[in-house]
Amino acid sequence: GQNIDQPTEMTATEGAIVQINCTYQTSGFNGLFWYQQHAGEAPTFLSYNVLDGLEEKGRFSSFLSRSKGYSYLLLKELQMKDSASYLCAVRDENYQLIWGAGTKLIIKP
Amino acid sequence: IAGITQAPTSQILAAGRRMTLRCTQDMRHNAMYWYRQDLGLGLRLIHYSNTAGTTGKGEVPDGYSVSRANTDDFPLTLASAVPSQTSVYFCASSPTGQGNDEQYFGPGTRLTVT
Numbered sequence: 001g002q003n004i005d006q007p008t009e010m011t012a013t014e015g016a017i018v019q020i021n022c023t024y025q026t027s028g029f030n031g032l033f034w035y036q037q038h039a040g041e042a043p044t045f046l047s048y049n050v051l052d053g054l055e056e057k058g059r060f061s062s063f064l065s066r067s068k069g070y071s072y073l074l075l076k077e078l079q080m081k082d083s084a085s086y087l088c089a090v091r092d093e094n095y096q097l098i099w100g101a102g103t104k105l106i107i108k109p
Numbered sequence: 110i111a112g113i114t115q116a117p118t119s120q121i122l123a124a125g126r127r128m129t130l131r132c133t134q135d136m137r138h139n140a141m142y143w144y145r146q147d148l149g150l151g152l153r154l155i156h157y158s159n160t161a162g163t164t165g166k167g168e169v170p171d172g173y174s175v176s177r178a179n180t181d182d183f184p185l186t187l188a189s190a191v192p193s194q195t196s197v198y199f200c201a202s203s204p205t206g207q208g209n210d211e212q213y214f215g216p217g218t219r220l221t222v223t
Contacts (some may be wrong), residue, residue, distance in 0.1 A: 004151065031208070031209060031210075031213065041216070041217075042199060042214035042215060043152070043199075043214050044214070045211040045212070045213075048209045048211065050209065063149050067171055087152070089151075089152075094117070095206055095207055096154055096157065096167065097110065097152075097154070097212065098151075099144075099151030099152040099153070100151050101149060101150055101151045
């Protein structure tokens with residue numbers, strides 16, 4: 001079966017750095033996405049990785065290791081507005097997205 | 110209209126009733142999707158359409174049907190609603206559904222079946 005695993009919840013302090021991990025087992029791999037979802041809102045795109053390595057975009061970075069079936073999202077200089085759920089999704093061999101249940105990130109002052 | 114819209118925003122529906130959730134996008138995207146999101150579970154794909162005139166089944170299609178008569182609209186119909194269909198429904202679109210295409214999501218419809 002296809003499976004995406006993420007921690008259910010994480011807590012971090014404003015101004016700090018947090019790493020959210022995602023491991024996956026899917027039928028085929030055509031890229032990995034990270035989305036942000038604030039409570040009661042729609043998911044919005046953060047990043048895309050298809051090759052191994054780190055993609056940096058401002059305060060957010062995403063890393064991929066295809067051989068390990070592993071990715072992480074790194075958030076630096078945390079702000080209160082970063083409190084949200086972070087969703088990991090893998091595009092499978094049929095080009096459909098398989099989604100993790102999401103990691104709820106709580107930022108404390 | 111800017112982006113992707115859904116209607117209604119929320120709905121309480123009696124079991125056994127028929128309901129159509131509407132989704133419209135103005136980005137001329139070829140691919141469209143319907144997901145449901147339940148607490149503790151990831152987004153689950155119900156149906157998708159890679160281009161106008163074609164549709165396909167996702168992970169959880171039973172009890173739902175879709176049509177794609179044109180590029181902009183992708184309605185989702187519940188023929189006879191059951192309480193297990195209580196969920197938040199998101200419509201999404203992407204330019205082609207391939208490569209690094211991101212999916213753009215509508216605001217969602219919160220459906221309660223009683």
